[in-house]
Amino acid sequence: MSERLEADYIIETAIDPRQAAEIMAGEQSSGTFVAVPGETEELKARSAAQVEAVEIYDTVTAPSLPGAATGERYARARVTLSWPLGNMGVSLPNAMTTVSGNLYELKPFSGLRLVDVRFPDAYAEAYPGPRFGVDGTRRLTGVTKGPVIGTIIKPSVGFSLTQTAERVTELIDGGVDFIKDDELQADGPHCPFDARVEAVMRAINDHADRTGKKVMVAFNLTGEVDEMRARHDLVLRHGGTCVMASVNSVGLGGLLALGRHTQLPIHAHRNGWGYLSRHPMLGWSFPAWAKFWRLAGADHLHVNGLQNKFCEGDDSVIAAAQSLLTPMFADKPCITMPVFSSGQSAVQAAETYRRMQTTDLIYAAGGGLVGHPDGIAAGVASLRQAWEAAEAGIPAETYARDHPALARALEAYA
Amino acid sequence: MSERLEADYIIETAIDPRQAAEIMAGEQSSGTFVAVPGETEELKARSAAQVEAVEIYDTVTAPSLPGAATGERYARARVTLSWPLGNMGVSLPNAMTTVSGNLYELKPFSGLRLVDVRFPDAYAEAYPGPRFGVDGTRRLTGVTKGPVIGTIIKPSVGFSLTQTAERVTELIDGGVDFIKDDELQADGPHCPFDARVEAVMRAINDHADRTGKKVMVAFNLTGEVDEMRARHDLVLRHGGTCVMASVNSVGLGGLLALGRHTQLPIHAHRNGWGYLSRHPMLGWSFPAWAKFWRLAGADHLHVNGLQNKFCEGDDSVIAAAQSLLTPMFADKPCITMPVFSSGQSAVQAAETYRRMQTTDLIYAAGGGLVGHPDGIAAGVASLRQAWEAAEAGIPAETYARDHPALARALEAYA
Numbered sequence: 001m002s003e004r005l006e007a008d009y010i011i012e013t014a015i016d017p018r019q020a021a022e023i024m025a026g027e028q029s030s031g032t033f034v035a036v037p038g039e040t041e042e043l044k045a046r047s048a049a050q051v052e053a054v055e056i057y058d059t060v061t062a063p064s065l066p067g068a069a070t071g072e073r074y075a076r077a078r079v080t081l082s083w084p085l086g087n088m089g090v091s092l093p094n095a096m097t098t099v100s101g102n103l104y105e106l107k108p109f110s111g112l113r114l115v116d117v118r119f120p121d122a123y124a125e126a127y128p129g130p131r132f133g134v135d136g137t138r139r140l141t142g143v144t145k146g147p148v149i150g151t152i153i154k155p156s157v158g159f160s161l162t163q164t165a166e167r168v169t170e171l172i173d174g175g176v177d178f179i180k181d182d183e184l185q186a187d188g189p190h191c192p193f194d195a196r197v198e199a200v201m202r203a204i205n206d207h208a209d210r211t212g213k214k215v216m217v218a219f220n221l222t223g224e225v226d227e228m229r230a231r232h233d234l235v236l237r238h239g240g241t242c243v244m245a246s247v248n249s250v251g252l253g254g255l256l257a258l259g260r261h262t263q264l265p266i267h268a269h270r271n272g273w274g275y276l277s278r279h280p281m282l283g284w285s286f287p288a289w290a291k292f293w294r295l296a297g298a299d300h301l302h303v304n305g306l307q308n309k310f311c312e313g314d315d316s317v318i319a320a321a322q323s324l325l326t327p328m329f330a331d332k333p334c335i336t337m338p339v340f341s342s343g344q345s346a347v348q349a350a351e352t353y354r355r356m357q358t359t360d361l362i363y364a365a366g367g368g369l370v371g372h373p374d375g376i377a378a379g380v381a382s383l384r385q386a387w388e389a390a391e392a393g394i395p396a397e398t399y400a401r402d403h404p405a406l407a408r409a410l411e412a413y414a
Numbered sequence: 415m416s417e418r419l420e421a422d423y424i425i426e427t428a429i430d431p432r433q434a435a436e437i438m439a440g441e442q443s444s445g446t447f448v449a450v451p452g453e454t455e456e457l458k459a460r461s462a463a464q465v466e467a468v469e470i471y472d473t474v475t476a477p478s479l480p481g482a483a484t485g486e487r488y489a490r491a492r493v494t495l496s497w498p499l500g501n502m503g504v505s506l507p508n509a510m511t512t513v514s515g516n517l518y519e520l521k522p523f524s525g526l527r528l529v530d531v532r533f534p535d536a537y538a539e540a541y542p543g544p545r546f547g548v549d550g551t552r553r554l555t556g557v558t559k560g561p562v563i564g565t566i567i568k569p570s571v572g573f574s575l576t577q578t579a580e581r582v583t584e585l586i587d588g589g590v591d592f593i594k595d596d597e598l599q600a601d602g603p604h605c606p607f608d609a610r611v612e613a614v615m616r617a618i619n620d621h622a623d624r625t626g627k628k629v630m631v632a633f634n635l636t637g638e639v640d641e642m643r644a645r646h647d648l649v650l651r652h653g654g655t656c657v658m659a660s661v662n663s664v665g666l667g668g669l670l671a672l673g674r675h676t677q678l679p680i681h682a683h684r685n686g687w688g689y690l691s692r693h694p695m696l697g698w699s700f701p702a703w704a705k706f707w708r709l710a711g712a713d714h715l716h717v718n719g720l721q722n723k724f725c726e727g728d729d730s731v732i733a734a735a736q737s738l739l740t741p742m743f744a745d746k747p748c749i750t751m752p753v754f755s756s757g758q759s760a761v762q763a764a765e766t767y768r769r770m771q772t773t774d775l776i777y778a779a780g781g782g783l784v785g786h787p788d789g790i791a792a793g794v795a796s797l798r799q800a801w802e803a804a805e806a807g808i809p810a811e812t813y814a815r816d817h818p819a820l821a822r823a824l825e826a827y828a
Contacts, residue, residue, distance in 0.1 A: 091600060311520070
């Protein structure tokens with residue numbers, strides 16, 4: 001596959017899934033609901049989407065989604081479609097319209113979910129991809145082994161500038177590698193972006209001058225395109241090493257503009273992901289969705305965490321994280337660093353390592369770090385100890401015997 | 415309401431809906447999953463989201479979505495939350511994160527859908543809104559009464575430049591007011607954007623010179639921000655009167671950049687809408703979602719059509735269209751012209767008028783116009799006749815007796 005755009009779906013339909021797949025291909029290329037003049041054989045040969053595969057894997061008796069054509073039973077199938085590059089050209093936004101578009105609304109489908117997408121090689125050349133990824137993030141944070149231990153400024157929103165800078169000072173004194181703004185804190189009047197960068201970077205730079213360790217701060221610059229570019233430049237001028245954007249709020253247009261402009265890692269926040277994914281027979285699976293943001297330049301991307309405070313199961317979290325570490329193209333892997341976050345503490349480190357078999361990730365804890373009963377430094381220590389134990393293959397409870405920060409965390413967050 | 419951002423949801427939960435609403439408010443403002451230092455009473459007073467209303471309207475015995483905390487029964491409730499403007503400031507992307515964000519993933523919810531949103535007055539001042547809307551579109555098309563009769567270039571994709579220009583010539587000779595690119599046709603190599611604009615505008619301008627009627631063409635400029643700005647300028651230079659963007663593919667960042675730049679009406683295409691809305695207890699309702707694009711500058715927005723080829727029911731289509739014609743602010747109504755499209759023909763005109771009681775809309779037919787058995791001119795005539803009959807309160811079948819184009823359409827598309 002190098003010249004065609006391909007996408008995999010799971011579908012649920014009361015009609016023959018092969019026929020359903022042909023309807024998908026027609027809707028998303030040269031067909032409409034009646035035959036029209038101009039849809040010649042020559043045009044179809046040039047532009048029609050092709051059904052590459054249809055594999056029925058289940059049959060159910062009730063439809064997953066309302067509104068579809070009904071039947072006695074509904075087949076579930078995995079479908080692969082492909083399109084010639086000539087239809088959408090080399091354009092991420094138009095590729096998105098091509099592989100998703102109106103498909104989710106078509107009458108024969110009581111379920112339709114996009115599970116993967118493969119881009120033609122021309123996309124690898126045309127798009128920036130992550131400029132930093134795992135290696136760049138390790139270089140900028142100085143974390144050569146183990147996960148990058150991160151935290152979120154909490155409360156999410158409401159701090160003044162002074163309070164924010166004070167909290168950041170506490171966090172860096174506590175030994176974190178990485179700090180992010182909450183997605184709810186961008187440029188509100190209590191804590192405006194530009195002044196926050198100045199105040200926070202003063203603390204970060206002072207600490208770096210004293211210790212040689214520059215903590216990475218993901219400043220949430222979510223906003224309009226020109227704002228984001230200007231904010232990026234401000235962070236860069238102050239010696240900052242990361243910017244953050246809520247990708248569903250800025251959209252592909254926003255992230256592409258930032259991705260082409262950036263000289264810093266982009267920390268991509270997926271808030272809103274639930275509305276795209278929460279129903280298992282609707283919307284997007286993470287690996288497909290993430291590839292758009294990876295090509296657009298996301299260096300870090302949130303994947304939730306094990307035993308999280310949300311509805312997502314652990315298997316889905318691991319599949320998402322692994323997908324980010326799987327190359328997209330032979331010559332341009334577009335590796336994006338997974339960010340484990342949401343209800344994380346020392347408790348989940350062992351299982352996360354057991355399943356990921358790598359520490360090429362950001363492990364971010366908010367309450368699970370600053371809420372440690374012995375304070376922030378103990379919170380950070382508990383996370384590092386938990387990961388040391390995991391990498392060494394030592395049960396956390398065993399390692400905790402002579403690592404009191406870990407012991408207290410296991411107790412507090414059990 | 416002028417200083418707070420408000421949002422209405424329908425939720426489904428096994429816990430007390432009042433408690434569930436407090437969890438929503440906490441997650442989307444100053445709370446996290448454990449108490450953290452810094453979340454003082456003063457901070458909460460400044461920044462906590464408030465639960466404004468909780469109204470239980472139903473109880474069900476099975477959860478709508480998997481993954482949630484379970485119970486014996488699940489209450490459905492309508493919830494209103496509000497946030498101080500100080501949290502997110504005047505920023506559409508950050509308002510989107512605030513009202514949607516992580517809410518859809520929270521454990522206590524087996525259903526959560528955003529049904530409406532009300533912006534503080536400061537948003538009316540800060541954002542462009544539709545620059546043309548209904549009045550501007552009527553002025554530019556010269557359609558002073560009745561709906562703007564539109565069509566889509568079909569086949570959707572695959573035509574060469576010459577074929578596209580020939581088809582446009584046929585459509586304008588047939589008498590249409592409005593033509594749009596299909597959302598699948600943007601800048602593919604068979605029909606690149608810039609050359610298409612030149613070729614199509616030559617036909618449009620020739621016809622305007624001869625007849626005084628300039629047909630509006632919505633050129634699909636979907637792409638990256640700088641591309642879209644440049645393409646807009648090209649359309650303007652060639653005397654074009656409309657541009658089109660797929661809003662879910664360019665995102666708010668994309669549409670805001672275009673909305674601030676544009677000197678032409680923006681035809682906003684909602685493809686992808688199904689993944690945001692198809693499950694009735696998940697995602698977005700149209701009125702809430704549309705307000706973001708209206709503020710960002712959408713002059714036209716697709717609302718599907720009655721008896722469409724998709725899964726959406728007629729009530730939902732009408733509610734969507736009516737929402738666009740309902741003012742957002744007293745001093746800045748942000749009226750966006752609804753575009754009825756998808757399987758439309760003369761057949762649905764009467765019912766559309768009966769329910770809308772206005773002709774301030776674009777009525778777009780693809781196959782239902784060019785597929786008319788007597789050709790394009792008859793297709794256009796059949797639509798105009800169907801709307802004349804509807805406005806005059808004459809049954810279409812009666813009016814068809816001495817209007818053969820309508821008669822043939824009612825027969826062909828029954």
